[in-house]
Amino acid sequence: MEKVTIKDIARMCNVSIATVSRALNNSNKGVGQKTKDHILTVIKELNYSPSGIARGMVNGNTGLIGLVLPDIRNPFFAELARGVEDYCTKTHYNCLLCNTDSKPEKEQAYISFFQKRMVSGVIFTAQNSKVRNENLYGFKKSHIPFCLVEYYCNALSDVPAVYFKNKKGARLIVELLIKNNHKNIAFIGGPSSTQNAIDRFEGYKEALAFHNIPFNKKLTIAADYSYVGGYNAIKALFARNISFTAVFTANDLMGYGAMEYIHKKGKKIPDDYSLVGFDNISFPAVFQPVITSVEIPAYRFGKLAAKKVIHCIEKKEVIPLIDVIEPVIVDKGSIKKI
Amino acid sequence: MEKVTIKDIARMCNVSIATVSRALNNSNKGVGQKTKDHILTVIKELNYSPSGIARGMVNGNTGLIGLVLPDIRNPFFAELARGVEDYCTKTHYNCLLCNTDSKPEKEQAYISFFQKRMVSGVIFTAQNSKVRNENLYGFKKSHIPFCLVEYYCNALSDVPAVYFKNKKGARLIVELLIKNNHKNIAFIGGPSSTQNAIDRFEGYKEALAFHNIPFNKKLTIAADYSYVGGYNAIKALFARNISFTAVFTANDLMGYGAMEYIHKKGKKIPDDYSLVGFDNISFPAVFQPVITSVEIPAYRFGKLAAKKVIHCIEKKEVIPLIDVIEPVIVDKGSIKKI
DNA sequence: GTGAAAGCGCTAACAT
DNA sequence: ATGTTAGCGCTTTCAC
Numbered sequence: 001m002e003k004v005t006i007k008d009i010a011r012m013c014n015v016s017i018a019t020v021s022r023a024l025n026n027s028n029k030g031v032g033q034k035t036k037d038h039i040l041t042v043i044k045e046l047n048y049s050p051s052g053i054a055r056g057m058v059n060g061n062t063g064l065i066g067l068v069l070p071d072i073r074n075p076f077f078a079e080l081a082r083g084v085e086d087y088c089t090k091t092h093y094n095c096l097l098c099n100t101d102s103k104p105e106k107e108q109a110y111i112s113f114f115q116k117r118m119v120s121g122v123i124f125t126a127q128n129s130k131v132r133n134e135n136l137y138g139f140k141k142s143h144i145p146f147c148l149v150e151y152y153c154n155a156l157s158d159v160p161a162v163y164f165k166n167k168k169g170a171r172l173i174v175e176l177l178i179k180n181n182h183k184n185i186a187f188i189g190g191p192s193s194t195q196n197a198i199d200r201f202e203g204y205k206e207a208l209a210f211h212n213i214p215f216n217k218k219l220t221i222a223a224d225y226s227y228v229g230g231y232n233a234i235k236a237l238f239a240r241n242i243s244f245t246a247v248f249t250a251n252d253l254m255g256y257g258a259m260e261y262i263h264k265k266g267k268k269i270p271d272d273y274s275l276v277g278f279d280n281i282s283f284p285a286v287f288q289p290v291i292t293s294v295e296i297p298a299y300r301f302g303k304l305a306a307k308k309v310i311h312c313i314e315k316k317e318v319i320p321l322i323d324v325i326e327p328v329i330v331d332k333g334s335i336k337k338i
Numbered sequence: 339m340e341k342v343t344i345k346d347i348a349r350m351c352n353v354s355i356a357t358v359s360r361a362l363n364n365s366n367k368g369v370g371q372k373t374k375d376h377i378l379t380v381i382k383e384l385n386y387s388p389s390g391i392a393r394g395m396v397n398g399n400t401g402l403i404g405l406v407l408p409d410i411r412n413p414f415f416a417e418l419a420r421g422v423e424d425y426c427t428k429t430h431y432n433c434l435l436c437n438t439d440s441k442p443e444k445e446q447a448y449i450s451f452f453q454k455r456m457v458s459g460v461i462f463t464a465q466n467s468k469v470r471n472e473n474l475y476g477f478k479k480s481h482i483p484f485c486l487v488e489y490y491c492n493a494l495s496d497v498p499a500v501y502f503k504n505k506k507g508a509r510l511i512v513e514l515l516i517k518n519n520h521k522n523i524a525f526i527g528g529p530s531s532t533q534n535a536i537d538r539f540e541g542y543k544e545a546l547a548f549h550n551i552p553f554n555k556k557l558t559i560a561a562d563y564s565y566v567g568g569y570n571a572i573k574a575l576f577a578r579n580i581s582f583t584a585v586f587t588a589n590d591l592m593g594y595g596a597m598e599y600i601h602k603k604g605k606k607i608p609d610d611y612s613l614v615g616f617d618n619i620s621f622p623a624v625f626q627p628v629i630t631s632v633e634i635p636a637y638r639f640g641k642l643a644a645k646k647v648i649h650c651i652e653k654k655e656v657i658p659l660i661d662v663i664e665p666v667i668v669d670k671g672s673i674k675k676i
Numbered sequence: 677g678t679g680a681a682a683g684c685g686c687t688a689a690c691a692t
Numbered sequence: 693a694t695g696t697t698a699g700c701g702c703t704t705t706c707a708c
Contacts, residue, residue, distance in 0.1 A: 353694075353695085354694065354695045354696075355695095356694070356695060356696075356697095357693085357694055357695075360693095360694090367693095368693070368694080369693070369694075370693055370694085373693080373694085392700090394700095395700050395701075395702095396699085396700055397700085398700080455701095
């Protein structure tokens with residue numbers, strides 16, 4: 001079976017390719033019902049399907065969305081990707097997977113690829129940084145619609161984006177500790193170069209201030225959002241010889257790392273220490289130690305981002321619409337009332 | 339900044355577009371070094387990048403690989419996807435994410451999309467079934483190179499594929515139980531409609547036979563590869579009032595489900611029951627109960643599959659090369675010597 | 677209602 | 693070494 005083109009259909013129907021094209025794009029104008037029906041029948045018979053690439057060539061829309069993220073193996077991004085893909089499929093778009101391992105070179109390589117006009121739009125996820133700001137600023141010049149996900153940059157404030165209320169989320173979960181009578185609350189933060197780490201730290205401080213609990217810098221430490229980082233951070237806190245009854249880690253992964261060290265010390269959660277995190281990652285139910293956390297609806301993130309880009313593509317206008325997602329606390333019992 | 343095309347470059351360099359094209363594709367033949375250098379300089383200045391879609395139009399290769407899988411949120415497929423993407427990137431291909439939720443309609447929708455010739459090749463993952471066989475057989479007619487991953491179908495034996503030695507893996511892990519003096523080994527299998535479930539069951543029986551342990555059908559039960567399925571299956575086995583000292587679940591997820599029930603009964607692993615699984619899924623170290631398992635190198639799967647499709651695309655030949663991956667046992671201490 | 681023809685941006689014969 | 697030209701498969705004026 002050779003590949004059948006619009007020409008073949010035209011020949012078999014004794015019409016011009018223009019007429020076939022009209023029938024195909026069911027513009028009810030410009031083609032008689034009879035001819036149209038006949039053409040459609042022949043198309044079905046020959047199992048003809050118009051070349052998307054030729055179409056893209058003509059109208060400059062390939063129907064492809066580039067999805068840039070650090071690593072699809074991270075469950076958060078997998079969930080986000082599903083949100084993107086589900087919305088894309090519904091609107092007849094398709095989704096290009098672009099793992100960057102958070103490396104600016106890889107990101108730039110993808111950006112260059114996008115500029116070859118293979119994609120109609122782009123969704124971009126990364127921690128903000130100076131070099132990224134510049135890369136993205138360069139990309140803007142290509143006039144391909146794109147949407148930022150949790151990426152903070154003032155110079156890109158006219159780009160559609162989806163954000164999470166990190167500060168509020170942190171404040172809420174720390175307040176939950178306070179409501180359970182905790183006052184000495186340790187904080188293990190993310191890398192201070194990233195905006196969401198800063199915001200979560202702010203939220204922590206805000207909650208303390210609001211409840212008239214003095215901020216103690218000795219109770220805080222910055223780590224790198226990794227499992228091992230959390231493990232080492234809590235170890236360092238203990239070495240400081242300060243007392244605390246609860247720990248707030250700026251993400252769950254560090255939380256689980258901290259938990260491992262706490263267990264190693266022969267202590268228990270929540271009996272000896274209360275522990276709360278951020279992200280609300282989940283595991284099969286048999287794994288018992290779980291952390292009360294701030295849920296970030298990754299799927300919704302992806303869906304909203306996709307919606308935005310596709311809107312920009314179709315309406316051919318780039319309104320800098322910003323969505324801000326509200327945090328939700330998920331209580332999993334890792335807080336003890338004292 | 340308007341989008342700059344090959345014409346603009348040609349005009350600015352006072353050459354024809356053909357010359358620009360030659361300079362671009364660094365065919366050192368057909369263009370003088372001087373002109374070439376000049377053209378390349380202008381290209382850089384204008385930040386020109388040739389349209390991939392126009393190129394695809396001409397030479398019929400879009401450089402896109404469709405990756406069809408059930409759900410990217412499943413860590414196994416995320417790992418596989420990384421294998422695919424890393425190899426693709428290295429060879430200047432890009433990877434289209436296609437989640438199907440194992441629904442034939444979704445698969446078929448993607449297959450139809452592929453037939454629009456937007457992709458140069460396809461990697462297809464799914465459990466075999468009659469309707470899929472037919473869909474794939476239909477897809478073969480479009481002459482787009484594709485590679486099957488753990489998909490069993492005799493009628494597609496001339497299609498490149500990557501397989502795993504399921505039977506051998508099952509045999510090895512059951513033999514490990516036997517070496518630890520277990521004789522009454524329960525088996526919780528996958529859905530009997532799928533080839534890998536059948537193969538793992540075969541491996542189990544083979545190991546018993548080889549060690550002269552009589553096969554007892556009462557010790558075996560089929561489930562659905564899900565967490566809850568494993569939970570219910572072990573419950574059903576206990577209800578049969580037969581005795582066993584070890585359990586082999588045909589995948590880890592069922593294994594963890596079974597573990598939950600065993601814990602609920604107040605029993606421990608491996609003290610009261612030894613437990614082994616398949617897939618070797620992993621979690622942060624703080625989660626203590628882990629299952630000795632057969633590792634399936636998902637990343638390698640993806641990499642090999644990508645290598646195969648891309649080979650077919652570039653060489654324009656479809657050699658039905660089959661890769662078969664060897665199993666590796668990962669001991670995590672869930673077996674007790676008795 | 678339908679056809680002819682231009683053109684989307686590029687590559688590859690074929691000329692010169 | 694470089695230019696000219698014919699497509700690739702489609703959409704979209706512009707005629708008729």
